[in-house]
Amino acid sequence: MTKPRQIRNMEDFAAVSGISRPTISKYFNDPDSVRKSTRERIEAALEKFDYRPNMFAMNQNRRLTKNIGIVVPNLSDPFFAELARQVEMNVIAAGFRPVLLGSHGDAEQEIQNLDNLRMMKPAGVLLAPLGRLSDVERIEAFTRAVPTVLFDANLDGVGEGFVGSDNAQSVGLIVDYLCRTGEPPLFFEMKTPANPNAYKRRAAYLAAMKRLGHAPMLVQVEGEGWDFEAIGFRGGSELLARPSLPSNTVLCSNDRLAIGFLSAACEAGVRVGLGAEGGLRVAGHDDHPFSRYTCPTLTTVSQDYVEIARRSAEALLEIIESGRRGRERTETLFEGRLVMRRSA
Amino acid sequence: MTKPRQIRNMEDFAAVSGISRPTISKYFNDPDSVRKSTRERIEAALEKFDYRPNMFAMNQNRRLTKNIGIVVPNLSDPFFAELARQVEMNVIAAGFRPVLLGSHGDAEQEIQNLDNLRMMKPAGVLLAPLGRLSDVERIEAFTRAVPTVLFDANLDGVGEGFVGSDNAQSVGLIVDYLCRTGEPPLFFEMKTPANPNAYKRRAAYLAAMKRLGHAPMLVQVEGEGWDFEAIGFRGGSELLARPSLPSNTVLCSNDRLAIGFLSAACEAGVRVGLGAEGGLRVAGHDDHPFSRYTCPTLTTVSQDYVEIARRSAEALLEIIESGRRGRERTETLFEGRLVMRRSA
DNA sequence: GTTTAAACTTGCCGCGCGTAAAAAAATAAT
DNA sequence: ATTATTTTTTTACGCGCGGCAAGTTTAAAC
Numbered sequence: 001m002t003k004p005r006q007i008r009n010m011e012d013f014a015a016v017s018g019i020s021r022p023t024i025s026k027y028f029n030d031p032d033s034v035r036k037s038t039r040e041r042i043e044a045a046l047e048k049f050d051y052r053p054n055m056f057a058m059n060q061n062r063r064l065t066k067n068i069g070i071v072v073p074n075l076s077d078p079f080f081a082e083l084a085r086q087v088e089m090n091v092i093a094a095g096f097r098p099v100l101l102g103s104h105g106d107a108e109q110e111i112q113n114l115d116n117l118r119m120m121k122p123a124g125v126l127l128a129p130l131g132r133l134s135d136v137e138r139i140e141a142f143t144r145a146v147p148t149v150l151f152d153a154n155l156d157g158v159g160e161g162f163v164g165s166d167n168a169q170s171v172g173l174i175v176d177y178l179c180r181t182g183e184p185p186l187f188f189e190m191k192t193p194a195n196p197n198a199y200k201r202r203a204a205y206l207a208a209m210k211r212l213g214h215a216p217m218l219v220q221v222e223g224e225g226w227d228f229e230a231i232g233f234r235g236g237s238e239l240l241a242r243p244s245l246p247s248n249t250v251l252c253s254n255d256r257l258a259i260g261f262l263s264a265a266c267e268a269g270v271r272v273g274l275g276a277e278g279g280l281r282v283a284g285h286d287d288h289p290f291s292r293y294t295c296p297t298l299t300t301v302s303q304d305y306v307e308i309a310r311r312s313a314e315a316l317l318e319i320i321e322s323g324r325r326g327r328e329r330t331e332t333l334f335e336g337r338l339v340m341r342r343s344a
Numbered sequence: 345m346t347k348p349r350q351i352r353n354m355e356d357f358a359a360v361s362g363i364s365r366p367t368i369s370k371y372f373n374d375p376d377s378v379r380k381s382t383r384e385r386i387e388a389a390l391e392k393f394d395y396r397p398n399m400f401a402m403n404q405n406r407r408l409t410k411n412i413g414i415v416v417p418n419l420s421d422p423f424f425a426e427l428a429r430q431v432e433m434n435v436i437a438a439g440f441r442p443v444l445l446g447s448h449g450d451a452e453q454e455i456q457n458l459d460n461l462r463m464m465k466p467a468g469v470l471l472a473p474l475g476r477l478s479d480v481e482r483i484e485a486f487t488r489a490v491p492t493v494l495f496d497a498n499l500d501g502v503g504e505g506f507v508g509s510d511n512a513q514s515v516g517l518i519v520d521y522l523c524r525t526g527e528p529p530l531f532f533e534m535k536t537p538a539n540p541n542a543y544k545r546r547a548a549y550l551a552a553m554k555r556l557g558h559a560p561m562l563v564q565v566e567g568e569g570w571d572f573e574a575i576g577f578r579g580g581s582e583l584l585a586r587p588s589l590p591s592n593t594v595l596c597s598n599d600r601l602a603i604g605f606l607s608a609a610c611e612a613g614v615r616v617g618l619g620a621e622g623g624l625r626v627a628g629h630d631d632h633p634f635s636r637y638t639c640p641t642l643t644t645v646s647q648d649y650v651e652i653a654r655r656s657a658e659a660l661l662e663i664i665e666s667g668r669r670g671r672e673r674t675e676t677l678f679e680g681r682l683v684m685r686r687s688a
Numbered sequence: 689g690t691t692t693a694a695a696c697t698t699g700c701c702g703c704g705c706g707t708a709a710a711a712a713a714a715t716a717a718t
Numbered sequence: 719a720t721t722a723t724t725t726t727t728t729t730a731c732g733c734g735c736g737g738c739a740a741g742t743t744t745a746a747a748c
Binding site for chain 1: 704705706707708
């Protein structure tokens with residue numbers, strides 16, 4: 001008499017599968033920690049009775065869970081949404097459960113996210129910090145309690161490591177390209193950018209221009225917050241209203257600014273693109289998902305989403321699984337790749 | 345001797361705050377369930393010792409948690425990212441904890457998300473389903489176990505209710521506008537759209553054209569998946585390569601298709617916009633966050649993000665708090681608003 | 689001042705699982 | 719076959735909190 005009675009807990013499941021409860025418990029902690037034959041018996045029973053352990057009871061006595069927090073500055077930004085998705089996939093592949101949180105560009109929310117994460121005792125956290133606005137002190141306090149790897153944006157000395165882009169290389173790359181194929185670019189950016197990458201890019205631009213023997217031209221627009229397109233639009237409109245420009249080539253600090261700038265150019269009736277006689281050249285940085293649909297399509301430098309996601313997840317998992325903390329903080333930088341489209 | 349010893353659990357906290365543990369427990373369940381004077385004493389103690397209840401232990405014996413799942417088809421789509429953010433804010437404001445999950449356009453992932461949610465015994469779920477591709481049967485099974493309100497896309501009869509846009513009204517609105525100000529529009533859409541709203545919009549277009557006495561013109565492009573811009577681009581390129589078009593006005597089924605279409609027009613050198621002599625008019629639907637930065641800026645119909653988010657959260661919370669399930673399934677539709685920009 | 693309802697305290701059990709220790713069984717090595 | 723080693727079983731306890739019941743205090747109502 002096979003009785004398909006309700007499986008209420010692990011004990012019930014142990015009974016029907018003919019295996020002791022502690023062994024079942026071991027199996028759920030790590031399927032490879034039990035002998036192959038037992039594993040197969042458990043998995044056979046698992047298919048017959050779709051039992052799933054109660055995650056709250058599971059995590060109550062475990063000092064560390066299989067949760068991994070992923071915190072990004074802004075989920076409404078397709079760049080971060082895509083990056084987060086890549087990270088998520090890596091975390092799942094490694095058998096962990098991702099918990100995705102966006103900070104909405106707000107430092108308070110960022111701390112709140114970390115606080116909430118701490119409640120669920122994550123095995124580790126992958127954090128793309130806001131940057132300049134971040135409450136670094138409290139983030140650092142958090143990283144002392146929870147293994148944390150930073151990605152995208154670095155905070156000096158915070159966390160177990162950092163994985164991101166080599167802004168010096170990537171900006172150098174596109175400045176080289178722009179100088180080689182036309183007038184040296186001016187650099188279009190926010191005066192007080194929130195993102196630390198922006199400072200690195202500014203420095204990289206200045207260095208590249210110096211190296212090539214050109215005088216740097218900075219255009220720094222006002223604006224706070226994360227509505228970069230709007231800021232790029234406003235700044236672009238102001239720039240294009242000037243009687244003359246220092247260069248017909250504009251390198252934007254990131255693609256979202258460039259998208260706003262292109263929109264301003266379109267509005268102002270300024271022709272943009274390679275073939276445009278007497279027109280402007282505009283380039284960006286990041287290979288934002290939308291940059292291939294701007295008008296004209298945006299020439300930019302790609303960040304290696306996939307590798308950044310893979311490597312940062314890998315680094316965190318390495319630390320978690322080895323139990324090593326704070327040996328030496330490693331910073332891994334990936335090179336950008338030139339993406340030539342129509343705008344420059 | 346005030347000893348600031350470590351607070352390990354609720355009992356410790358009860359001791360230092362001078363209140364019994366069950367009362368503390370009550371407070372955390374619902375701060376308004378204790379007398380005002382007690383609440384103030386607890387909150388005072390809470391500031392001195394930053395104790396936070398263990399969420400796993402908390403939820404273990406509770407049949408329902410304060411978690412509310414939010415599932416959207418694709419977090420990389422700024423439209424859904426923004427909608428999800430609005431929903432999140434409403435959920436937080438009501439004192440619940442949002443758990444945000446994206447399905448990456450994949451039905452299997454959508455079910456997986458619901459499965460994962462069930463493990464954390466959510467009080468309810470707000471689900472924007474994939475639509476045609478969704479595994480409706482399994483979603484329905486889920487909604488029988490967990491109070492679920494659908495938003496954005498409807499699945500007939502599934503869940504406690506639906507909150508979304510009135511496609512008939514909004515499409516009628518923009519068809520009216522386009523006919524009033526120029527040639528009647530052709531309708532540019534996917535042949536087999538994933539989203540059920542697309543079918544409603546097609547029907548609404550047909551109805552509106554009939555009402556106005558025009559012959560409908562459907563252009564249905566091939567393409568699967570959620571890369572709408574790419575599909576719009578390809579379909580647009582093909583359409584624009586034709587020797588002649590049935591109309592100089594194109595109404596796209598959604599903004600993302602329109603963004604791709606505009607990109608194709610730009611690439612093909614076709615002028616788009618109101619003032620463009622002999623050019624095209626293009627309109628979209630949704631007021632996608634990027635539609636104000638296209639070139640030219642996109643005329644569209646806005647969906648009321650804020651109200652849809654507010655009302656769907658409200659509906660779910662109402663069901664949760666009243667304990668009423670499955671009384672009558674209500675469908676709430678909000679009207680679209682015409683957003684006139686440069687493209688049409 | 690008395691009655692009454694509401695809020696609180698005390699004491700205790702249970703939730704579902706992790707985990708430790710010791711004994712038993714299964715497998716591998718000699 | 720015997721010994722050594724790994725794996726599983728048995729037994730038992732603990733985690734931190736929810737929730738119940740009965741008694742006690744407090745505040746409101748008469």
